[in-house]
Amino acid sequence: MIGLGCDHGGLELKNVIIDYLKKNGIEYKDYGTYTSESVDYPKYAKLVANAVASGECDRGILICGTGIGISIAANKVKGIRCALCHDVFSAKATREHNDSNILAMGGRVIGPGPAVEVVKAWLETDFSGDERHLRRIKMIEEE
Ligand code: RB5
Numbered sequence: 001m002i003g004l005g006c007d008h009g010g011l012e013l014k015n016v017i018i019d020y021l022k023k024n025g026i027e028y029k030d031y032g033t034y035t036s037e038s039v040d041y042p043k044y045a046k047l048v049a050n051a052v053a054s055g056e057c058d059r060g061i062l063i064c065g066t067g068i069g070i071s072i073a074a075n076k077v078k079g080i081r082c083a084l085c086h087d088v089f090s091a092k093a094t095r096e097h098n099d100s101n102i103l104a105m106g107g108r109v110i111g112p113g114p115a116v117e118v119v120k121a122w123l124e125t126d127f128s129g130d131e132r133h134l135r136r137i138k139m140i141e142e143e
Contacts, residue, residue, distance in 0.1 A: 002028040003057035005044035008036050009065025013107035013115055017061060020116050045073030052101050053079040060102040067106035074102050086110045088121045095125035097133050
């Protein structure tokens with residue numbers, strides 16, 4: 001189950017991602033926002049981050065205007081590794097190396113075609129499980 005969230009700056013791109021997930025039979029839960037009315041991105045970041053941290057969702061995708069605010073907010077939740085990616089190389093690398101559990105993008109930064117490629121790469125790439133990457137992730141989690 002993929003948790004989705006956005007603010008007004010990410011709504012259009014979130015709908016593109018929803019179309020992609022639907023077409024590919026990938027289950028998702030949409031935590032809002034659902035209209036173009038201006039809203040505060042931390043609310044949606046936390047809804048999705050908490051859903052992923054609790055296990056309600058396996059992974060999440062968050063979109064705001066730049067992807068920056070919403071990723072900063074998501075990374076405040078313990079256990080969340082939210083990666084802001086606007087290219088396929090980073091999307092694959094952050095899965096392989098960081099085991100990122102949330103992908104963030106900016107609806108005002110990337111077009112729909114490239115964004116779908118980023119989502120596809122991120123969803124289809126597994127964590128490498130390499131000892132050095134596990135060690136580094138553990139270091140991130142340490143208080
Ligand atoms: C909203 O105008 C905008 O600030 C937000 O979508 C995001 O880009 C923040 O980082």
